[in-house]
Amino acid sequence: MGLVGKLQAETLIVAPADKFHEMFSCRPHHISNVCPEKIQKVNLHEGEWGTSGYVIEWNYNIDGNDHVAKQIVEITDGENKSITYKFIEGDLLKKYKSFIIVVQTIPKGDATWVHWTLEYEKLNKDIPTPIKELEFLVLVGEGVDDHLVQA
Numbered sequence: 001m002g003l004v005g006k007l008q009a010e011t012l013i014v015a016p017a018d019k020f021h022e023m024f025s026c027r028p029h030h031i032s033n034v035c036p037e038k039i040q041k042v043n044l045h046e047g048e049w050g051t052s053g054y055v056i057e058w059n060y061n062i063d064g065n066d067h068v069a070k071q072i073v074e075i076t077d078g079e080n081k082s083i084t085y086k087f088i089e090g091d092l093l094k095k096y097k098s099f100i101i102v103v104q105t106i107p108k109g110d111a112t113w114v115h116w117t118l119e120y121e122k123l124n125k126d127i128p129t130p131i132k133e134l135e136f137l138v139l140v141g142e143g144v145d146d147h148l149v150q151a
Contacts (some may be wrong), residue, residue: 003097003122007134011114011141015148017107020114021081023144025073026050026137028058035143037061038136045070052076055088062136067091071101081105092133097121099130101137114141 013020017031023030028047029042040059047054057070075082082104092099102117118130118136 003125005120005122005129007118007120007130009116009134009138011116011138013112013141013145014115015112015145017081017105017112019148020112020141020144021078021083021103021105022050023148024105025076025078025083028056028078031144034147035140038140038143040066047073050076057090060136062132081107092106092130095123096130097123103137103141116141 012120014131023034029044029049032039032041038060040061043057044057045055045057052073052075054073055070057068060069064138069087069092071085073083074086075084076105077083082102085101086102087096087101087150088094098119098121100117102115102119104115104117106113106115116134118134118137120130141146
């Protein structure tokens with residue numbers, strides 16, 4: 001089994017693609033209000049919300065365990081409604097040499113697809129594939145979708 005991998009998921013949401021993308025690219029600090037059981041807080045460390053290169057720290061909970069992640073938002077692409085988060089510190093980097101999340105929101109008629117991609121490199125072959133992390137992202141996305149539809 002290789003150390004480098006990629007996991008992907010696609011989910012159909014009801015919210016408009018622009019609003020969903022804006023939440024993850026420009027207002028991720030609001031996600032803690034939307035999904036407080038999963039995301040406790042998101043703090044800005046450098047830069048400005050919504051611009052490429054800003055640095056944020058997430059406090060989140062998976063399966064009852066608290067975690068911290070510091071990320072640089074490498075790419076915020078409004079035209080393709082894509083955002084790339086590269087982990088630079090935090091709990092996941094104790095298991096993975098590198099960890100990147102790409103979230104792309106794709107409008108298709110009246111529907112919106114969200115394409116989630118995790119790219120990672122394990123520190124060793126005994127590290128699990130980050131399936132729980134992908135499931136977590138999908139659940140957070142569902143919470144954001146529910147919030148945006150009700151707003």
